[in-house]
Amino acid sequence: MVTKTSAESLKSLFAGTAxxxxxxxxxxGEYNSTHxxxxxxxxxxxxxxxxxxxxxxxGALVVVCDDDGRRAQAAAATLEDLGYTNVSVLDGGINxxxxxxxxxxxxxxxxxxxYGEKMEVVHHVPEIDAPELQKRIDRGDKLVILxxxxxxxxxxxxxxxxxxxPGGELAYRITDVIKDLEPxxxxxxxxxxxxxxxVGTRVLQRMGVDAIGLKNGTSGWVLAGFQVExxxxxxxxxxxxxxxxxxxxxYAEKLASEDGVRYLDIPGLKAAMDKRSQETVYLVDIRTKExxxxxxxxxxxxxxxGQCVQRSDDVAVxxxxxxxxACDGKARATHTAAWYRQFGIKEVFVVDGGTTAWSExxxxxxxxxxxxxxxxxxxxxxKVNTISAQELNTARPxxxxxxxxxxxxxxxxxxxxxxxxxxxxxxxxxSFAPSKDDSVAVTCADGQMAPLAGATxxxxxxxxxxxxxxxxxxxxxxxxxxxxxxxxxxxxxxxxVILGVDRSxxxxxxxxxxxxxLGEKYAAD
Numbered sequence: 384m385v386t387k388t389s390a391e392s393l394k395s396l397f398a399g400t401a402x403x404x405x406x407x408x409x410x411x412g413e414y415n416s417t418h419x420x421x422x423x424x425x426x427x428x429x430x431x432x433x434x435x436x437x438x439x440x441x442g443a444l445v446v447v448c449d450d451d452g453r454r455a456q457a458a459a460a461t462l463e464d465l466g467y468t469n470v471s472v473l474d475g476g477i478n479x480x481x482x483x484x485x486x487x488x489x490x491x492x493x494x495x496x497x498y499g500e501k502m503e504v505v506h507h508v509p510e511i512d513a514p515e516l517q518k519r520i521d522r523g524d525k526l527v528i529l530x531x532x533x534x535x536x537x538x539x540x541x542x543x544x545x546x547x548x549p550g551g552e553l554a555y556r557i558t559d560v561i562k563d564l565e566p567x568x569x570x571x572x573x574x575x576x577x578x579x580x581x582v583g584t585r586v587l588q589r590m591g592v593d594a595i596g597l598k599n600g601t602s603g604w605v606l607a608g609f610q611v612e613x614x615x616x617x618x619x620x621x622x623x624x625x626x627x628x629x630x631x632x633x634y635a636e637k638l639a640s641e642d643g644v645r646y647l648d649i650p651g652l653k654a655a656m657d658k659r660s661q662e663t664v665y666l667v668d669i670r671t672k673e674x675x676x677x678x679x680x681x682x683x684x685x686x687x688x689g690q691c692v693q694r695s696d697d698v699a700v701x702x703x704x705x706x707x708x709a710c711d712g713k714a715r716a717t718h719t720a721a722w723y724r725q726f727g728i729k730e731v732f733v734v735d736g737g738t739t740a741w742s743e744x745x746x747x748x749x750x751x752x753x754x755x756x757x758x759x760x761x762x763x764x765x766k767v768n769t770i771s772a773q774e775l776n777t778a779r780p781x782x783x784x785x786x787x788x789x790x791x792x793x794x795x796x797x798x799x800x801x802x803x804x805x806x807x808x809x810x811x812x813x814s815f816a817p818s819k820d821d822s823v824a825v826t827c828a829d830g831q832m833a834p835l836a837g838a839t840x841x842x843x844x845x846x847x848x849x850x851x852x853x854x855x856x857x858x859x860x861x862x863x864x865x866x867x868x869x870x871x872x873x874x875x876x877x878x879x880v881i882l883g884v885d886r887s888x889x890x891x892x893x894x895x896x897x898x899x900x901l902g903e904k905y906a907a908d
Contacts, residue, residue: 385460385472391483399703405423407424410878411426416489427449428788428878432831438663444471447470459472506585510597527560527568545617548560549687549690551687569593574601575601577599602891635717638720647732647734649741664706672752692723695723699728704730772863778822786803795865796867808840826855828854
């Protein structure tokens with residue numbers, strides 16, 4: 384049974400050592416504008432998709448919050464339907480939390496950004512601004528520009544001439560990047576804004592490798608009037624030599640000693656894995672996607688090391704839980720674990736020898752990448768009628784809804800559709816379909832969210848509910864016409880936060896000033 388947690392009780396949970404999760408189920412724009420420090424963001428419309436990984440132990444205490452409690456109550460009911468047994472709602476939501484003068488913050492992935500700014504202030508991480516970098520490029524200086532974001536982010540936009548080097552791979556591969564460079568070559572680290580370039584430069588600084596970070600990343604580059612490169616294909620990572628691996632392992636030993644990283648042998652790992660039925664234990668493989676797909680320890684999720692740092696609040700959703708990292712040895716996993724120790728997370732471990740040790744102990748590795756499927760999807764599909772794109776095109780239902788993000792709705796939807804974020808479905812549907820006898824069709828981008836929304840409508844009493852099989856992807860494949868743009872949307876959506884150079888110049892400036900301001904308290908210290 385869903386209970387209520389008072390603001391004061393939640394404050395006590397944060398001060399204690401008991402495991403719990405605080406999950407904010409509002410839309411992305413609401414969360415970005417203000418949220419409770421320490422909360423993790425999982426929008427209600429994606430709860431069934433993300434919660435199995437975010438909170439793997441269904442007996443964990445999960446406190447759900449929103450603004451006033453309505454969506455949190457609905458989300459809590461969903462969690463109970465999925466088998467979670469210790470679910471609570473923040474009484475009065477963030478509205479009451481704020482009324483009591485308890486702290487809030489704005490932004491996304493704040494723990495990592497705060498950490499990055501601390502690194503810059505405390506350790507004087509060297510940097511170069513965009514005009515100076517462009518000047519060096521123009522005069523032909525010897526440079527290697529390493530982009531520490533994900534390969535997908537890099538390919539969307541990058542500093543011209545830069546190459547992809549995800550942050551979790553940086554220390555592991557830097558020796559092989561620079562070994563053939565001329566001595567006067569400058570290594571420049573960049574990301575979209577500040578955090579990953581600061582953290583990456585600090586990694587190399589701590590490793591004894593000279594490097595400078597690009598101040599304000601691609602955002603600073605664009606604000607300075609320079610063009611980004613789109614569709615860059617320099618994503619292949621250098622092979623790791625024996626020399627490079629040895630350097631990475633020496634660095635790992637230094638980190639383990641200085642930051643307090645602990646190791647588990649294979650029997651110790653198995654003992655920790657056995658505890659998953661009684662407590663939250665996160666198992667995270669931080670290698671590249673290709674390595675993970677080729678073979679990983681069963682039960683380990685894939686989350687590349689650099690993103691583990693950038694999105695630590697998405698990885699360690701349950702506070703005070705155990706986190707175990709693995710790679711193919713121990714270097715990369717130690718690099719990531721050391722960051723988590725610096726964040727102040729206590730129960731952090733590394734599998735000594737990683738997948739190699741697992742195989743050598745006689746255990747089998749698992750291959751492939753698990754498909755992301757919402758929990759409860761099969762049960763939801765059993766409640767609704769599934770129709771093809773051609774059938775929907777001729778059916779002419781009284782109302783057609785699109786329940787994924789406004790951004791996906793704008794990219795293309797069934798002509799005449801109305802957009803309702805699934806997080807608001809129960810509270811808004813009657814404005815579009817006032818009679819529960821109306822025929823209703825539900826659509827989404829790929830066919831995963833619509834059945835869940837359709838099942839909700841059936842539970843609300845709507846009798847004639849159909850779901851588009853395969854979503855808009857199937858509609859498009861059938862060659863049927865699409866309507867584009869935010870047609871019929873009367874108020875600005877707040878479910879999507881624009882990132883990177885896709886922001887307006889004013890938004891980029893505001894964001895960069897916010898990041899920089901996070902470090903001011905460390906300068907005062």
